[in-house]
Amino acid sequence: MRASRALPGPPPFPWMLRLLSAALCLCGLLVLAMPVARAQAGLRTEGDVAAAQGLYSAEVPVNSQTADAREAGFARALARVLEKLSGDAGIVTRPGVAQELRNAKAYVDSYDFRQDQGVSASGAPTFRTVLVVRFLPEVVDSMAAALGLPVWPQPRPKPVLWLAIDDGSGARLLSTGQVNAARSVLDRAQERGFRLGLPAGDAAEQAAVGAIWRGDSAAVARTSARYSPPMQLIGKLYRSGAGWTADWTFVDSGRVLATRSVSDSDARRAMASGADLAAEALVQRYAKVPPSEPAGTYRVAFTGLHSADDYLRVSAMLQKMPVVRRIAPARADGDRAEFDLDLLTGMAGFDRMLGADAPVVAVEGLQAEYRIR
Numbered sequence: 154m155r156a157s158r159a160l161p162g163p164p165p166f167p168w169m170l171r172l173l174s175a176a177l178c179l180c181g182l183l184v185l186a187m188p189v190a191r192a193q194a195g196l197r198t199e200g201d202v203a204a205a206q207g208l209y210s211a212e213v214p215v216n217s218q219t220a221d222a223r224e225a226g227f228a229r230a231l232a233r234v235l236e237k238l239s240g241d242a243g244i245v246t247r248p249g250v251a252q253e254l255r256n257a258k259a260y261v262d263s264y265d266f267r268q269d270q271g272v273s274a275s276g277a278p279t280f281r282t283v284l285v286v287r288f289l290p291e292v293v294d295s296m297a298a299a300l301g302l303p304v305w306p307q308p309r310p311k312p313v314l315w316l317a318i319d320d321g322s323g324a325r326l327l328s329t330g331q332v333n334a335a336r337s338v339l340d341r342a343q344e345r346g347f348r349l350g351l352p353a354g355d356a357a358e359q360a361a362v363g364a365i366w367r368g369d370s371a372a373v374a375r376t377s378a379r380y381s382p383p384m385q386l387i388g389k390l391y392r393s394g395a396g397w398t399a400d401w402t403f404v405d406s407g408r409v410l411a412t413r414s415v416s417d418s419d420a421r422r423a424m425a426s427g428a429d430l431a432a433e434a435l436v437q438r439y440a441k442v443p444p445s446e447p448a449g450t451y452r453v454a455f456t457g458l459h460s461a462d463d464y465l466r467v468s469a470m471l472q473k474m475p476v477v478r479r480i481a482p483a484r485a486d487g488d489r490a491e492f493d494l495d496l497l498t499g500m501a502g503f504d505r506m507l508g509a510d511a512p513v514v515a516v517e518g519l520q521a522e523y524r525i526r
Contacts, residue, residue, distance in 0.1 A: 204267075208237050208307070208346060210287040218266055223284060227257035227264075230286035231293075237346030238297060240305040240436035242429065249300045249475030249497055256473065260296070262289045292508075299476050299505035301498045303440040305346060312384035312403070312431055313377050314338065314349040316424070317365040319391045324362050328354025337421035338428050345432035349386060352377070365389055370404050383407070386431045390424055399423040403434045410434040446499020452483060453503070454491045455513060457525040464490065466512045467525065476502045 205212040211233035215226045231254055235244045245251055267283040297304060316327045316335060327335045329351045342349045352358045357376065364372035370387055377385050387402045396418040403411045411434040415426040455467050471480050471492065479495035496503055500521055507513070513523040 205285055205287075209234055209290045209293060210285065211237075212267070212283050212285045215266075215282050215284045218282065223264070224258055226284040227261055227286060228254040230284065231257040231260060231288060233344065234288055234293060235297065235302065237344070238293070238305065239303045240346050240432050240440050241303060242345065242432070244302065247300065247302060248478070250302070252473075252475040253296060253300070260288045260292050262287045295505045298443045298445070299498060299502040301442060301445050301502065303436070303442045305436055305440040309347045310382045310384055310435065311348045311350050312382070312386050313380045314351055314386050314388070314427070315361065315365055315373050315377065316386075316388045316390065316427070317362045319366075319389070321392055324366055324389070324391075326352070326354060326359050326362050326365075328352050328358065330354060335424070337425040341425040341428035342431065345428055347432065347435065349428065349431070350380065352380070368400075368402070370402050370409055371407065374404055374407055386427050388424075388427045390420065396420075397423045399426055401427045401430045403431050405434070405438070410438065446496075446501050448478075448495075448497055448499065450479075450493050450495050451500055451503075451521060452491055453494050453500075454489060454522045455525060456489045456516070456522065458488050458490055463525050470512055474503070474506050476506050 211230040213226050213229045213233070215222045232245050232250075235250065236242055241247075245254065264284060264286045267285055269281045269283055271279045271281065273279050294304075314327070314335065316338070317324045318327060318334075319325075331354075332339070332351065335351060339349055352361075361373055361376045364376070365387055366389055370385070373385055373387050374383070377383070383406045385402075385404045387404065388399055390397060390399045392398075393416055396416055397420040398414060398416045401411075401413045401415070402409055411430050413426070413430045415423050417423040417426075458464055458467065467490070468480075471477050471494070476497045477494050478497055481493040483491040483493045485491070494503070504515065507515075513525050516522040516524050
């Protein structure tokens with residue numbers, strides 16, 4: 154159903170509608186003049202290592218510290234934050250998200266660069282520049298609500314990872330003493346916005362390898378009863394042909410929510426796939442889409458437009474708003490212009506995306522009417 158708000162009035166002035174249409178075509182020239190949140194930068198050195206902490210920060214590799222590389226990194230970092238916030242690995246495909254990622258700079262609170270040193274296969278030292286970005290939580294939350302993105306609430310559970318590995322010399326359980334061996338799946342879980350725990354690995358828990366290998370998730374759940382929450386990511390990783398196969402089961406309070414088998418030439422990628430299975434199961438069960446008005450076409454009015462520059466400012470604003478899917482000039486009279494806007498989450502989402510630096514403000518006491526600053 155399409156929601157609309159009709160505003161009565163005389164027919165539009167043709168010359169003004171032509172001007173509004175031309176403004177919509179030209180507004181791309183003004184998109185660069187958008188407000189930018191404060192950003193502080195620095196290069197961290199040894200002993201003062203920059204790292205992403207929490208849901209609203211992320212780190213991405215960049216080729217250099219130039220402005221172009223930095224802004225491209227902002228977009229990729231914001232995509233990772235939205236992935237963590239929602240738990241959805243495909244978040245960038247949702248309506249409006251890709252468009253808003255181009256405005257990632259406006260969400261940045263601060264950032265740093267970090268130099269990571271490694272060793273190549275030939276033994277030569279390698280260096281990688283990493284951009285660590287911290288975003289403004291309240292602004293990101295407002296954007297997510299305006300776009301109707303699902304939000305996985307906090308605090309989030311920390312399932313226990315019961316992973317047995319057989320590299321040809323017999324199956325063994327990964328425990329807290331082998332954190333580095335489980336690094337790929339632990340890191341992938343953090344990228345998806347949650348953490349996994351490992352069992353202590355005492356004799357009774359080591360005996361659970363047999364239950365893991367035969368797929369007895371109930372027996373593993375009983376062994377895991379000492380840990381909280383009652384969630385288990387159960388996996389076995391073994392050689393398969395020239396590569397590896399990981400068989401996964403995710404259990405929540407004794408109930409199997411999901412299973413998956415993944416084969417890969419790289420054992421680390423096969424192992425990391427378990428975190429994706431757990432994230433998808435948890436998101437499906439616990440993530441919620443915030444309430445919003447229905448999508449549809451809304452009549453929106455703007456007043457105080459005294460010049461072509463005023464029309465261009467409003468048009469540029471509308472073009473860059475990801476909640477606005479289509480813009481149609483409707484009518485104009487004097488300093489007032491009306492548009493039919495196809496909105497993703499109704500007027501509530503439109504208001505959230507305006508922000509404090511928008512060129513217009515809402516007219517008190519009137520619905521869907523705004524005055525240019």
